[in-house]
Amino acid sequence: MELAQRNITMPCDDSNKAFLKIIKIHEKSKEMKSLCEDLDLYKELVQESKNGMEKGVQSKDTGAKKKDEEQKNKIELMNDELEEKEEDNNDDNYDDDDDDIKELKRNLWNVQGTLVQQIVEFYKSFVNDNHHLDTDEVKMEITPGVGGQEALLFSKKLFTMYENFCKKKNYEYEVKNRITDDMTKGGNKNIVVHIRGKDVYENFAQEIGIHRVQRVPINSKKIQTSTSIVLIFDEKRIKDKLQKKINFSKTDLLIETKRSGGAGGQSVNKNETCVKIVHKPTNITVEVQKTSSQIQNKSIAIELLRSKLYNFYYEQEKIIYLKDKKNQKLSGNRSEKIRTYNFIHDVVIDHVANVQYSDIHKFFKGDHLIQLINKKKKIFYQNIVDETLMYILSRAGK
Structure with a gap:
């Protein structure tokens, strides 16, 4: 989704030092690539043989089963020996190998451990800094888009849906601002809610974007399409940042x-x-x-x-x-939607997860929303993983 596909900007010298290390690790890993491939191939062959044995045992007589069992035991013994050798890479027990093999094994183990550590550090610092995964407090703004009075009513309906979601997730929430019914008299033009709780950002981040509603207003016979814009702010981080300013x-x-x-x-x-x-x-x-x-x-x-x-x-x-979200085109235009609520056909269609739910009133109660958000979180984290790996590989290849 758009939130997870932003480009990560690379700040300061410390990060460059970290990635210089990754480049060195990358070069070392090339030297040992053939060894890793051999080990992986060996394990695959052993596993295939093992699977073949298990299938063969079921179709043979008692005498053949005994013979197959002996072969299976031999393969399992070989597999155990391989695993023991891999475990020995973390110890100083290389007595059976010559000096070159010992050094190669140590380097291979060090490369693996260091690379994992570098990725973890990268994730904690740069990825989390962009996606705010560690925050437990957010501010949600729901603003009517195009559609006049219908957009206003729909924004209120969305707030009710998120209110139900908060209750089901045991989140604390505080309404700071409500939309005024008569917008012509300079009243409040959006709904502002502060929400606190575990994993609150990663849940509500899935709701950022344009929500579109299609229904027939009470005073009309024609279908009207309106929109509402949902934004999420990392309130805790903003407060800390502004406090310094x-x-x-x-x-x-x-x-x-x-x-x-x-x-x-x-x-x-x-x-x-x-x-x-x-x-x-x-x-x-x-x-x-x-x-x-x-x-x-x-x-x-x-x-x-x-x-x-x-x-x-x-x-x-x-x-x-908002500039950072320019790829999402949050103008409120009807075509720029992440989800459509179609009251005529009683269905909710999410355009990011490519799924739909019937019974629109049940969706607003929050149950289906929890299912949808859980589904979209998988996409969210997969994009983060892809983003991280692509960035590291692009840096290592330079």
Whole structure:
């Protein structure tokens, strides 16, 4: 799926050092390739012979069975010896081999162990950094796309479906924002929910994209197609990142004081209790004159500035996120869908997993959604594995 097919950008020198090691390992592994192939071929031949014996035993008489059993035991003995030799690669017991064979076995074992370790480190650092698999808190945004009032109603229906899903998975969720029914009066235009729980990201990541609904509105006789856009944000990571950004230094601030205006007596006009703070890097300005104390007003102004900066940087992160999802074309266009909910035929069709479920109302209750997400997670992780291996091979081949 699109989420797992993003290109991984290669950061910093440490990662290059890691992949230089992989290149060396790759070169060493070439030298031992023939040995590995011989061992694999030997094991395959043994296994085929063993399977052939098992089939042959069933069709022979008692005397033949005894002979076959002896041959089978010999093959099993050879197989056991092979496995013992492979286990010896992890020990210092190479007494039966000459020095060259000992060194070759040690190198082969070291290559295998080091390569596995490098892949694990790569996965933990770069892959997880792109896919946020370690987070236990996400923010979901459900925004009506094309379709006017029908898109709004469908977004609410999607939220009910995810609410049922959270209850079945024992996830904690908190609704931060609900869609206002009358959008013409400048009300809320999307649903925002914070969700916490085990494996929460990898589950909800499967829902990112355009959801399309086809049904006949109550006040119409024609089929209408509408959409809703679902986005997932790694809230925990964003909070940690933004917390660092809003911890500004004194040199970032321009603080001015002046006399407060309005009612308040002579002291208000005589003392400069109004505090104005400008954040130089962003040019965000706050001004506070709530109290007759300059110190209190300054404290209030700083907290207000932190809040504004948080919102400012959060929107920046959101822009970066949406650019990163450009391959998904999240414009809300009807043709850019990951799933279709067809009320006319009472069916839900997922275009990523290429499956469909009947009984659309049951799907919204959450049971079928759990089945679908589990199916899509397999695709998700397979894409991650492919992405990781392709990247490592491309680096090793340079």
